[in-house]
Amino acid sequence: MFSQTSIKVFSIIALCFVFTEAIPRLAKWRRCRCIELQDRLPLASKISNIKIFFKHAHCQNFEIIAKLKNGRRVCLNPSADEARNMIASMRKKRKV
Structure with a gap:
């Protein structure tokens, strides 16, 4: 035993x-998913998926993560013009 x-x-x-x-x-x-924010996507990048994360208890930031066709993930600055244009075009597509 x-x-x-x-x-x-x-x-x-x-x-x-x-x-x-x-x-x-x-x-x-x-914690927040995005540490480094970019104002623009890299040149000649093709987006395969976009995820939007709203503010929550563990992160006070609004986060936009774009997954590119080459597998790389890029965190976009939500206040940048490119990110705002993406969100606006997504809203237009959703309404149609």
Whole structure:
């Protein structure tokens, strides 16, 4: 049979593994997604997807993330003209 000490040590090791797996997942949602903002998209870039994230409890910024066809993700400055034009064209397409 196992002694109480070995069971405690095993339990502590198991809890350490559980917490080391859970912490990165929790931290992912507790911050803003965009660190660096760009006013313009790179030249000759083709957009495959655009995601818009509104302000929430863990991030007070309005964020626009454009995924390009080459797999790169670019965070656009929401107050830049290019981002505003994209949002306006998306609204027009949605109304039609």
